[in-house]
Amino acid sequence: MKANGDKARPICGGTDLIIQMRAGVRQPAVVVDIKKVREMRELKFSPKSGLKLGAAVSCIDVAENADMRRHYPGLTEAAHLIGSLQIQNRASVGGNLCNGSPAADTTPALIALKAKARIAGGKATRDVPVEEFVVSPGRTVLKPGELLVQLLIPAPAPHSSDAYLRFIPRNEMDIAVVGVGASVTLAGGVVKAARIGLGAVAATPLFADKASESLIGKKLDESALETAARLASEASSPIDDMRGTAEYRRHVTGVLTRRALTIAAERAHKH
């Protein structure tokens, strides 16, 4: 990767890269298979330090992992929604992020979980919050020679959980019209922490900071949900395309925010 700089492109599942190479959208001179790097294959959960998710771990390995299902059900759902089983068997959560699509399913779920992207290959290893990783459609903070090695997610606090919802016209094999990831931590009947990630409603996946902060210290009642939904809607800046109009997407952003928060809170009660 270092020797070839911006002429090299890592391959993991190849489910985006091979299509892009065939279409001439990306034309790397060298493709580097990263699937044998140990740190990139690692999926390790600890109740103290949280999750280390190697950039090359496939979506199906995430979806079938008992720790993932229990502690990060929203991210697990997002990984299990990408394309078909054929795609999930090859594609990785790390690759979904590095592809840089505004509509990536796992990225809003990662944002909701306050994930950091650990990047190696430059002068020093650096950690970047996932909401800052994608800088424009298809472009990321990765510099030539750099690689996403792992995604680091904090251990869930007591009474925490997450959820991811996307709206598409059919159940499988489609690209999000809107995707919303939410995580909630409850304490004494009120929201102690909350994060909302939005997909497919702006040029990059978004952290809906105002919507998230509006919930802190509140009971997750009708009025709190209403406010968070409105602020998430206002944070979005969608476009009109064949999947939906901007107005429609703004509306659905609010609806899914409310629903994802409700599901995350129901799950948090049980933890």
Place this chain on the structure above:
Amino acid sequence: MSKKTLVEVNINGEEVEFLCEPRQSLLECLRDVLEMTGSKEGCLTGDCGACSVLIDGRAVCSCLMLGVEAQGKEIRTVEGLADGNTLHPLQQKFLEHASLQCGICTPGFLMSATALLERNPNPTEAEIRYALAGNLCRCTGYDKIVRAVLDAAKSMKSGVRTSRAA
């Protein structure tokens, strides 16, 4: 033209070696290098599933995998499903239920269904529809395919392996 790479794999139970260019997809290696044309080329974008094969027991689109990535893997293709003249129960039930018309999608459907039944020998109709969501058929409307998979699961459970001759 890049230098060719030697790739060693196990295909349908046999150790196989082939030479391919690093840019060639596994589908190209199967069809053009090994002359195994059972796996079909459809969309080349991972949408249609006609090229589905099993890699270490999991269905993947062979058009979205490089041949060199298959090094050391166990590959299963539609050519390996039947046991001599005895069709696999899925193949037999596809025939009985008329689950194909033009047949281009069929090898992919068979491989996805094989992966499903090996993991879940008793799937519900909904589970079958989800498991086959990555395979498109423009002829049958899917119902006949789903019925064939349900029926194949039933016959595999009862251990009856029907033959084409019977």
